[in-house]
Amino acid sequence: MTKDPLVVFTPSGKRGRVTAGTPVLTAARQLGVDLDSVCGGRGICSKCQIAPAFGEFPKHGIRSADSALSEWNAVEARYAETRGLAPGRRLSCQARILGDVVIDVPPESQVHRQVVRKAAAARVIEMDPATRLYYVEVEAPDMHEPSGDLERLTRALAAQWGIEPLSVAPAILSRLQRILRDGLWKITVALHKTDHSAVPRLIAAWPGLHERGLYGLAIDLGSTTIAAHLTDLDSGAVAASSGMMNPQIRFGEDLMSRVSYAMMTPGGAEEMTQAVREAISALAGEVATEAGIDPTLILEVVFVCNPVMHHLLLGIDPVELGQAPFALATSSALNLTAADLGLVALPAAAQVYILPCIAGHVGADAAAVALSEQPGKSEDLVLIVDVGTNAEILLGDRTRVLACSSPTGPAFEGAQISAGQRAAPGAIEAVRIDPVTKEPRFRIIGSKFWSDEPGFAKAAARNGITGICGSGIIEAVAEMRMAGLLDSSGLIGSAEQTGSLRSLPDGRTHAYLLHDGRPEGGPLITVTQGDIRAIQLAKSALYAGARLLMDERGVDRVDRVVLAGAFGAHISPLHAMVLGMIPDVPLDKVTSAGNAAGTGARIALCNLAARRQIEAEVRAITKVETAIEPRFQEHFVAANALPHASDPFPELAREVTLPSVRFNAGGDNGGRRRRRRG
């Protein structure tokens, strides 16, 4: 008696015996192998392609004859002729298993394929989208059995895919009859689930087999900019990205001025809601155009944003977020529709997911950072800092995660700095000061050359040298300290004290001349005493927040630091530590996560299970409110000084002696002579 054929699927390794003649797709389903199919085995969608291997497979303990699968049949031949089929590929719904065989499921045939992010940390996103396509063939209407078109579609989904019950977005009802007739009673439907156990909801439909794909938008809704990443929900690939300024800027540069606007202006909150929704709609249209797709194919949107933007997006007056106890209207994750948010460029039934907020000052953006950086799965203790107008700080490892927000103010973004500006071409983004000559050199955004290099002039001529952005001012202050232009209290020395003519008198204090563009009609760019104070306040707040979480956790050191945020990507870890922005760790333990919030949004867009995961994690996070912790003030005050940076900083590659500086009568709590090594 012959045994049933043995089939082994790779890469999963799932194996089992099936009745001879079983289609490969059926065998895969029986064995729980992840193998895609939109058409349900009708040989038209090509999603179920597999690559059989014949021969000897000692690892799998089988030996497979060339005839272990059925011959090509007419369906495959027709498919290969009209659409093309790569050599060695078969349609698994057509090929039948006749003998022992090893079958490889290529990544593009897996539903839950893994997508590797190209960005810094190699991160794998498993595809598990909330919306999927199903092709069905529906009975034509019959006067003898007068059920509605929708009811016959519902029956077909139950019979052909085992999907029941079903809910239906009202917006679909008005188009269903046309679509069914245009497709001659063949239809592809998009079904959305808010959860793996939820009742699927019919949110879109197309005549016949829909082959133009499904897309999702991951939107990072910041106070200053809105970034959208259009993602193919099948492959996980980013089809297009685009960004725009948040039009709410006209109501207030920073969050608190927008909250004030809402408080002071009748209808102000509605006005800002309207503005941001229109902008998002426009951005969605833009990014679809860029990718060359119809915006009706965008059926999922994920938002990450801070609590104020969260409320303004939802049409909630943010006034409560501007005053203690900083109560959120809702902290839970939200499942909404494009229609609920008035996103008119998208189909009304497109599904919107907004990540949960952690606390009144720690928003869905911080939750997205947690989803991307997974502090709760870290073996070592990681401090994650997302620097913006407020800094969101996460500290944790697999045992426990804590979070807080720290009121850094906008200095790190170049605001409230005398020559400050946003990161844009022409802004000074990196600064080096020679500790001997006290002469600066710098780089501007838009050029790879330093200001003392030959290529610089051309870039400077193109964009001008317009100001100094957040990373530039951080480096400038740190370099000034290292060059002995500042004492440990942050006071800028006079020309006499520093021995540099770049120390200019500025009222009762001094300023350091970084660049005088006036001869070319540009600005005079100095770092003033006020700038130093603003940076000191910001960095003290950031440091104090981190320390507070460390206190809560009962530690006085962390194993590693992750700088998140678009701005985080540009901060020099060395200068951040010189400045005392972050606790000391070995420099190679400071990494940038890039736009971690945006990455978190993309993960939530592509993976339904990740949504439930971050919701559970956010509930488990210990929230620490800096405003009511007396120790925050203590840490804040203590962190005001500018100590020398810890040794060693080999990256500086300078063989110089830092002078001990002492300009004023106050105690010098940081200045000590030491030697830097190369």
Next chain:
Amino acid sequence: MTKDPLVVFTPSGKRGRVTAGTPVLTAARQLGVDLDSVCGGRGICSKCQIAPAFGEFPKHGIRSADSALSEWNAVEARYAETRGLAPGRRLSCQARILGDVVIDVPPESQVHRQVVRKAAAARVIEMDPATRLYYVEVEAPDMHEPSGDLERLTRALAAQWGIEPLSVAPAILSRLQRILRDGLWKITVALHKTDHSAVPRLIAAWPGLHERGLYGLAIDLGSTTIAAHLTDLDSGAVAASSGMMNPQIRFGEDLMSRVSYAMMTPGGAEEMTQAVREAISALAGEVATEAGIDPTLILEVVFVCNPVMHHLLLGIDPVELGQAPFALATSSALNLTAADLGLVALPAAAQVYILPCIAGHVGADAAAVALSEQPGKSEDLVLIVDVGTNAEILLGDRTRVLACSSPTGPAFEGAQISAGQRAAPGAIEAVRIDPVTKEPRFRIIGSKFWSDEPGFAKAAARNGITGICGSGIIEAVAEMRMAGLLDSSGLIGSAEQTGSLRSLPDGRTHAYLLHDGRPEGGPLITVTQGDIRAIQLAKSALYAGARLLMDERGVDRVDRVVLAGAFGAHISPLHAMVLGMIPDVPLDKVTSAGNAAGTGARIALCNLAARRQIEAEVRAITKVETAIEPRFQEHFVAANALPHASDPFPELAREVTLPSVRFNAGGDNGGRRRRRRG
């Protein structure tokens, strides 16, 4: 050892022993007694009032002392002082059971109270509304525990009412914070369930204890008129009713001309959808104003309508309903929101329920008739006829229900009749013709007098005598037949043949002069041969539909007939039977159900379980499509003649001899001499 006190609740008769000191409300809940409470036992809502009885109750086997309940407490005293409490009433959440006692739960304290309709058939509607109020006290926000306001509300509902999980209408989110703060963290929420087992959805909220009630709209959306009944969802009482013309009339008088308009005019269906939605919105505002309530208190809407109106309301092009196989886009009941239907006068989250359609020509209005008239629960075989442009016909008893639609055309509504008009003041609505003199007398709408009575002239002077409406033409034709002015084929005799000068020559045929208003500047009102033919076609179609269902059911008689519809209320059963509109049954077995569709809408509005019931019943109804049944044509042709009515019709109270009439060469299949009795 003393036994625990025995408590007996009336009228339910539920009884049991409870621990001494148990509040009556708690005891009621333990024993499953239907006793309302919105505030959850805090002594502020007064919904839980009961009337204790003390003394000897042999029926209940208990004897009760005056001290069987605790003394009035401060809460009750304060309530009685500020709000009033009827003598003998107690608040069941405050009064505690100390000894054996009988406690009456008055109707207004029952959630599931029964409401008796005032209309014709005494019908009881049990209150079981889909939306209910819950008062909760919510924790104030706390910086140490930064959950959102919604999350604290959710926790309070779980803790205080055992309600979880909860879903939330997005429209509520933006108002929740204000409401919670205005109510000092006390709030009343309206929770809606689409089904008893569904997750409740938060659809409205008010600060503190909300005492202005909840309302629902039952809307009968007809082709010609839209009627709305505003109903108190607590008491079931109708607070106001209003109606208006369907503005779609400007796109076509009858349904098929609207379908044609949709077919022929690009954007025509959308235009009609827009028009009807605006009208419904206006009507909702009107009826709220009439009742003196805020439209935001309207949280439920139920629609009944024919399939074409159903589709146009939903924004579905009705074109498929105008051609075989008459496929509905959806036949299922629908749960939507006011926002989905663009009903801007109502809260966006107000819940809309649309009854299921039975078939392509048998709509949600027929389902509502079935819900009101309950053929599926009838012991005897009932034929229910809802006469309008199409007649919807139901036949059934508890074993089986059948339904069909019959294309009667609009003749029964006075359309396509030479002097026809809608039922409006001035229209002839009742006609009697003296079989001897052949002279008519009639009544017009707006007057109780017959035209030969003294008071008539005044009414006629006020409104004029403007035409003849549906019930008038039916009576006129029946009376003409009984007076020998028509032969059995429907031919009007000449003056010579009938012996009446009211038989006027009219081209090659004759017309019967009902009223000549020309001397007063009014119209000449005659019944023409064309009118007779139109009524014959209509009544044949109606009769054939009923016969077809009887064939399907295998019977040749029914036990009773119910005439439904606003028009049905005005048809004289006698004349309907003389005309052969309906199968013969004893006259006392013909009843009018009034606006049964409207009643069905009100039942669905007040009772959630009734929605599931009618959905199940509609699925079980045998649908018969007249268009494809050859026997329909046979019955239709056979029913064309005008037989004499069956004996006896004592109501006619005429001691006259009907002449045998025979005008033409055709066979006389109905004329036979007989004697009427008084």
